[in-house]
Amino acid sequence: MTGGTGSHTGGCLCGQVRYRVDAPIGDVAHCHCTMCRRASGAVAVTWFTVQPDAFTLTTGQLRSWQSSPGATRGFCPGCGCQITFQTDAAAGELDVTLATLDDADRHPAQRHIWTDSRLSWLTLDPDLPESGQE
Template structure:
């Protein structure tokens, strides 16, 4: 794997680079992720803010709670980032938006208490009912 990863939105108006290493990568089953993606789960990677850079475009920001925001493409709607609104130390990036998402498989599942009953995965990754032991 190279020293960085790049990704983009569906239409290519937003492009970003992540400098490795990442902190972690996992599946989130929370209701906010489900509603924001229209999907039963989202796969995220986490890096320190200093390791993330926009290469092209400016995202639209939506404050999905009183303390966090999601950033997406205003042209095609692709959600790319999640982070705290005030003084973020890390940023979560959607793994599927990477140019090569195969390079970074998820390591765990979080917020399983919100899992949609008809959606189940057959992997053997650790499962946490809430944010997990290290969050």
Template structure:
């Protein structure tokens, strides 16, 4: 039996659990995924419909075409699933998992729209997220953050 995985949106209004395996983990570069995620690509993996359980809130839907819809959080806009309506599975967005690093993509789709400069990314200088902030700014960010933690909670947001 596959160990359940959990995930959800940025604000915590929608949470889910996956009770079966994630398969066909991939990165999609197609223009539709670029637009839907507001990014250069969208990491996804298949999950059987019966294995995807919403545990908090409700997923909102955008019908991207007559054969597909995209699920997202109505409160914060986080993309959560791609649903090919005739498919036996959903595609969950890997970035919405509580532990996205646990699922490594094994293929790329929509490569005709892949950014031509991706191969040069590792040569760019890098810095940690917190390097651009003063200590008091980091404290202010941490104390006022509305981002849901990467785990299930009984209630969100927490009551003071």
């Protein structure tokens, strides 16, 4: 059940970073790009998108890394858990890793993005719409 109003909380594996999102959870997408795979060590990364002012760190600070020109990833300096992604091209949007939400199970993916980079053997939510590039 994607959406819903109110507050959502989440955090990293070690607990050093905690956050709150004061917005509906929407635009949930499985990203298949090579950069997300390498940044996470996973075969795909599922993100949701909110306005940056809806995201508040409640504990700790994120360390940031510019993974490509105009793109910054935020992660826990303790355990390395990737939490945010933002690009200059979409400065009014902040992507947050869905799996770091405390209630992640309530927000299924709605689509696939960057499927041109998908691993050939991966089958994940085959009934969702796909976009080769995003």
